[in-house]
Structures are given as C-alpha cells and as structure tokens.
Amino acid sequence: MELLFASHNINKIAEIQQMLPSGIRLKGLSDLGWETPIPETGETLEANAWIKAEALFQKTAANCFADDTGLVVEALDGAPGVYSARYAGPEKDASLNMAKLHKELQNKTNRKAKFVTVIACFWAGEKHQFIGEVHGEILEEAQGNKGFGYDPIFMPEGYRISFAEMEASEKNKISHRGRAFQAFLEFINSQTF
Numbered sequence: 001m002e003l004l005f006a007s008h009n010i011n012k013i014a015e016i017q018q019m020l021p022s023g024i025r026l027k028g029l030s031d032l033g034w035e036t037p038i039p040e041t042g043e044t045l046e047a048n049a050w051i052k053a054e055a056l057f058q059k060t061a062a063n064c065f066a067d068d069t070g071l072v073v074e075a076l077d078g079a080p081g082v083y084s085a086r087y088a089g090p091e092k093d094a095s096l097n098m099a100k101l102h103k104e105l106q107n108k109t110n111r112k113a114k115f116v117t118v119i120a121c122f123w124a125g126e127k128h129q130f131i132g133e134v135h136g137e138i139l140e141e142a143q144g145n146k147g148f149g150y151d152p153i154f155m156p157e158g159y160r161i162s163f164a165e166m167e168a169s170e171k172n173k174i175s176h177r178g179r180a181f182q183a184f185l186e187f188i189n190s191q192t193f
C-alpha cells in the first residue's frame with residue numbers, strides 16, 4: 001500500500017521509508033506533483049501537523065500523515081516552539097536561530113528545554129496522533145558539527161554531549177522524532193493491510 005507524507009523534504013522521506021515495513025511505499029508531496037508548501041498558520045505544533053495532514057487527506061482521501069517539531073525552552077515560556085525554524089527570521093538560518101536563542105537566554109539560569117515532535121495521521125479515514133519528546137538543556141557554547149538546526153546547543157538529559165556530537169543512529173534512538181516515529185510505527189505494524 002501507499003502512505004502519503006505531507007513533506008517536500010527528500011531526506012526525511014528517505015529516512016522514514018527505511019523504517020517502514022516493506023509492504024508500504026512512502027510518497028512525499030513532490031511525488032504527487034504538489035510543489036507549493038502547505039502554509040503552517042497554526043499556533044501550536046499539533047495545529048500545524050493537523051493543518052498539513054488535513055490538506056493532504058482532503059485532496060487524496062488516502063492514508064497520510066504530517067509532522068511538526070519545535071524546541072520548547074522553559075525560561076522563555078515555551079519559545080521558540082512552533083516558530084523554531086524561523087525564530088530569527090524567514091531565512092530559517094540555524095546559526096542565526098541559535099544566536100538569537102543565546103541572546104534571549106542571557107542572564108537566565110534555567111537552561112531546561114525539550115524537543116517535541118507531533119505526528120498527525122489519517123489511517124483508514126480516522127485520525128491518530130503520536131508525540132515524541134526529549135528533555136535536555138541549552139548549552140552556552142555550540143558543541144559538535146553533526147545533525148542540523150539547534151543540535152549543537154542541545155544536550156539531552158543523561159548525556160554529556162550535544163546532539164551534534166552524536167551519531168545519527170544514537171540520536172534517533174532517543175530523539176523527539178525518533179520516539180514519535182517509534183510510536184507511529186508500532187501503530188502501523190499493529191494494523192492489517
């Protein structure tokens with residue numbers, strides 16, 4: 001069967017395809033000839049994930065899903081949260097985003113933060129939601145050069161290295177996205193298709 005993913009990100013699509021059972025073929029938006037991004041106008045991660053999943057389901061009525069991720073910083077009342085990608089501006093630049101976060105956290109002793117991923121899914125016409133979280137803290141100095149986004153300044157709880165110092169396979173086991181997809185995959189594997 002086919003499973004549709006409301007994303008244009010070919011790296012994400014390839015990564016998720018590898019995790020899926022062999023009977024499922026994953027297709028992204030470009031595979032459907034859908035070139036325009038779906039506007040993320042929601043004020044929460046859940047809202048944005050559902051906006052994207054609903055747009056795709058309305059067009060196709062197929063099994064489909066969308067995801068949305070954000071970094072939630074306790075001392076900043078949850079910012080950057082749903083605005084994580086464009087925190088420092090529309091160019092979605094990771095270095096500028098990290099610099100802005102450091103500036104906002106100046107003089108704050110509470111460095112606690114978490115990454116959250118929400119997956120919104122339509123399966124056999126019914127809605128299902130999966131959430132993954134990883135708690136940690138924001139480092140004062142960037143460490144490591146693997147990964148992307150805020151990885152160099154996020155140290156997960158129980159570790160003394162940042163996400164950017166971990167191998168991808170190690171990060172995936174404990175990350176927000178890894179955990180949300182583990183829950184989603186358990187659900188898929190429990191379904192007959």
Ligand code: IMP
Nearest residue numbers: 067068069070071084085148149150151
């Ligand atoms: P998206 O919803 O997966 O596109 O993620 C939104 C934004 O959150 C990204 O542009 C990154 O800034 C940040 N982000 C998401 N996942 C990660 C991660 O695993 N490490 C670091 N930053 C991330």
